[in-house]
Amino acid sequence: MPILNRESFKDSASGDALPKLPLPSLSETLDRYLRCMKHLLTEQQFNKTQKIVKQFGAPGGVGELLQSKLAERREKKANWVYDYWLNDMYLNNRLALPINSSPAMVFPQQNFKAPIDSLRFSAHLISGILEYKTFLDARALPLDYARGQLSGTPLCMEQYYRLFTSYRLPGPDKDTLVAQESSVMPEPEHIIVACKNQFFVLDVVINFRRLNERDLLTQLEKIAKMAGSEDEPVPPIGLLTSDGRTEWAEARSVLMRESTNRDSLDMIERCLCLVCLDEASGTEQSDTTRAAMMLHGGGPSMNGGNRWYDKPMQFIVGADGCCGVVCEHSPFEGIVLVQCTEYLLKYMIASPSKLVRAASVSELPAPRRLRWKCSPEIQKLLSSSADKLHRVVNNLDMNVHKFFDYGKEFIKKQKMSPDAYIQVALQLAYYRCHGRPVSTYESASTRRFQQGRVDNIRSATPEALAFVRAMTDRKLIPSDMEKMELLRCAINAQTKYTVLTITGMAIDNHLLGLREVAREMKIEKPEIFKDKAYLISNHFILSTSQVPTTVEMFCCYGPVVPNGYGACYNPQPDYIIFSVSSFHDSLQTCSAQFVKCLVQGLQDMMDLCKRCNCGPNPSEQRNNPAVEMQIQTETKDKTSQRTPDSTKSQQNTPEVLVKSPETTFVGPQIQEKR
Numbered sequence: 001m002p003i004l005n006r007e008s009f010k011d012s013a014s015g016d017a018l019p020k021l022p023l024p025s026l027s028e029t030l031d032r033y034l035r036c037m038k039h040l041l042t043e044q045q046f047n048k049t050q051k052i053v054k055q056f057g058a059p060g061g062v063g064e065l066l067q068s069k070l071a072e073r074r075e076k077k078a079n080w081v082y083d084y085w086l087n088d089m090y091l092n093n094r095l096a097l098p099i100n101s102s103p104a105m106v107f108p109q110q111n112f113k114a115p116i117d118s119l120r121f122s123a124h125l126i127s128g129i130l131e132y133k134t135f136l137d138a139r140a141l142p143l144d145y146a147r148g149q150l151s152g153t154p155l156c157m158e159q160y161y162r163l164f165t166s167y168r169l170p171g172p173d174k175d176t177l178v179a180q181e182s183s184v185m186p187e188p189e190h191i192i193v194a195c196k197n198q199f200f201v202l203d204v205v206i207n208f209r210r211l212n213e214r215d216l217l218t219q220l221e222k223i224a225k226m227a228g229s230e231d232e233p234v235p236p237i238g239l240l241t242s243d244g245r246t247e248w249a250e251a252r253s254v255l256m257r258e259s260t261n262r263d264s265l266d267m268i269e270r271c272l273c274l275v276c277l278d279e280a281s282g283t284e285q286s287d288t289t290r291a292a293m294m295l296h297g298g299g300p301s302m303n304g305g306n307r308w309y310d311k312p313m314q315f316i317v318g319a320d321g322c323c324g325v326v327c328e329h330s331p332f333e334g335i336v337l338v339q340c341t342e343y344l345l346k347y348m349i350a351s352p353s354k355l356v357r358a359a360s361v362s363e364l365p366a367p368r369r370l371r372w373k374c375s376p377e378i379q380k381l382l383s384s385s386a387d388k389l390h391r392v393v394n395n396l397d398m399n400v401h402k403f404f405d406y407g408k409e410f411i412k413k414q415k416m417s418p419d420a421y422i423q424v425a426l427q428l429a430y431y432r433c434h435g436r437p438v439s440t441y442e443s444a445s446t447r448r449f450q451q452g453r454v455d456n457i458r459s460a461t462p463e464a465l466a467f468v469r470a471m472t473d474r475k476l477i478p479s480d481m482e483k484m485e486l487l488r489c490a491i492n493a494q495t496k497y498t499v500l501t502i503t504g505m506a507i508d509n510h511l512l513g514l515r516e517v518a519r520e521m522k523i524e525k526p527e528i529f530k531d532k533a534y535l536i537s538n539h540f541i542l543s544t545s546q547v548p549t550t551v552e553m554f555c556c557y558g559p560v561v562p563n564g565y566g567a568c569y570n571p572q573p574d575y576i577i578f579s580v581s582s583f584h585d586s587l588q589t590c591s592a593q594f595v596k597c598l599v600q601g602l603q604d605m606m607d608l609c610k611r612c613n614c615g616p617n618p619s620e621q622r623n624n625p626a627v628e629m630q631i632q633t634e635t636k637d638k639t640s641q642r643t644p645d646s647t648k649s650q651q652n653t654p655e656v657l658v659k660s661p662e663t664t665f666v667g668p669q670i671q672e673k674r
């Protein structure tokens with residue numbers, strides 16, 4: 001059985017032992033902002049922006065006033081940007097959670113030969129979840145440390161403790177992230193099992209004893225039988241949670257009029273997590289189809305109603321072996337999701353079924369089916385939610401591709417950072433597809449600080465643009481050595497900005513803080529935040545994230561703007577998994593075409609490296625100590641608003657090959673960029 005090292009980490013779970021997030025100087029942020037935006041704007045736009053920024057940062061001006069207020073806020077709060085960031089990134093966002101916000105981890109394809117096999121898998125999975133939660137409850141997770149040249153820095157652990165204790169409550173204008181507070185006599189813990197669009201309460205503690213795996217299987221068998229024996233059609237209430245947040249908040253208020261519905265909502269909102277027993281989708285299994293199924297359940301005609309999107313963790317177990325987890329992203333970042341799911345997969349490989357040594361609980365009470373009273377108004381709302389989810393499902397253009405030619409080991413042999421290298425390749429791919437650079441988001445962790453979440457690495461650097469132009473513009477005829485020098489400059493620029501970001505000195509959170517302070521002070525919105533350049537800077541057409549794993553699984557998510565791409569990547573030693581998403585109704589995007597350009601760019605970069613037999617000279621290494629730095633990144637976080645936009649051609653892509661997870665368990669470690 002996998003064992004976690006019960007290492008005490010004192011008060012670092014709450015982050016008290018960590019430094020506070022620094023506040024960059026106003027002049028530094030404004031200078032970086034101009035540098036980040038100059039090559040993304042027309043000359044006329046930039047000249048206007050330059051004047052606006054100069055006025056904003058003038059001595060005695062509004063910028064200095066807002067900066068002073070932020071400095072006061074930093075003194076009073078553990079993390080001066082946390083609330084602003086959480087609201088802006090998630091809670092104020094009115095878009096539906098599926099695809100727009102909630103990422104998914106896709107597990108290896110399972111081979112279930114009979115219905116009992118998927119239930120056994122589910123019982124085993126729940127055993128792992130309960131085991132992991134014992135470490136959370138005991139505050140016994142090993143402390144995460146940063147790696148690389150800033151290695152040894154302890155990281156904030158707060159996010160782990162929201163995995164099974166949070167709930168995103170919909171509101172008419174803004175959602176609320178609810179944290180369950182433990183009490184002296186907590187109620188028996190329970191999991192909600194979704195099956196055939198019905199919800200069942202599975203108590204995992206009965207008579208003060210945690211159920212063992214055999215008992216869990218017995219209860220799951222009862223649930224499957226109960227779900228199949230319901231005579232009357234059951235309303236797919238879960239569909240309501242897939243709607244826009246304002247629409248779901250309104251529907252929830254209608255549901256709450258009935259005490260039966262209030263009781264059912266209460267049981268779901270207080271559960272540890274959901275386990276969704278999905279029916280076979282009937283589609284051919286590939287990495288692309290499984291990724292889409294994790295993100296949206298196939299819509300109302302498949303498993304779209306077999307969900308409750310407000311819960312942070314929904315484990316999906318399909319009868320056809322399509323398995324994974326979809327998470328509500330506001331409580332935690334991708335690395336926390338990865339650490340938890342890697343533990344579970346390794347647990348299931350290494351541990352047969354001897355979780356609880358105590359005798360089985362005899363005469364187990366039957367699981368309880370949650371009941372709903374549905375008025376004609378609710379039925380109408382359900383129909384509307386179903387129509388919207390159907391459109392969302394048809395609109396998603398998903399393409400999961402495994403790049404076989406090389407992986408991070410080849411890149412490291414070139415003395416380059418794999419993450420920075422892949423980010424430059426993504427810039428090259430977009431430029432090849434669309435002929436221009438665009439605002440790019442790459443999430444990077446700020447967990448070195450109290451309550452740290454993420455900030456944005458702005459990967460669309462001037463240096464990256466110079467390289468991609470050299471690789472694509474036929475009017476330019478640079479030599480291979482000149483191209484190689486441009487590639488190194490692009491990678492160094494990317495790495496330097498990454499270091500700024502993880503040390504709390506990037507621009508996005510700072511600008512957000514200045515904007516929100518102005519709003520709180522009820523002063524007129526400063527011109528810098530009304531300027532078109534600011535809108536362009538926050539319209540992240542390319543939304544990216546490195547989510548590396550040590551077991552065979554991969555992450556996926558949707559784009560954050562209608563005419564954009566979501567690009568998640570998982571670099572392995574000898575291959576790289578890419579999950580690329582866009583929208584069919586955008587005339588500007590096509591996931592298959594983007595993947596094609598990405599593959600071509602990666603091959604071109606490899607050929608260039610081989611021709612130049614590259615390796616940095618010693619002075620370069622001394623001047624750029626961060627080139628080989630390992631940087632922690634997280635699952636992509638969503639910012640911008642959307643509106644739709646493409647029709648595109650579909651293309652079959654190679655399946656991601658599945659290898660067996662390691663059978664020896666190593667306690668959660670921070671996977672960082674190399």
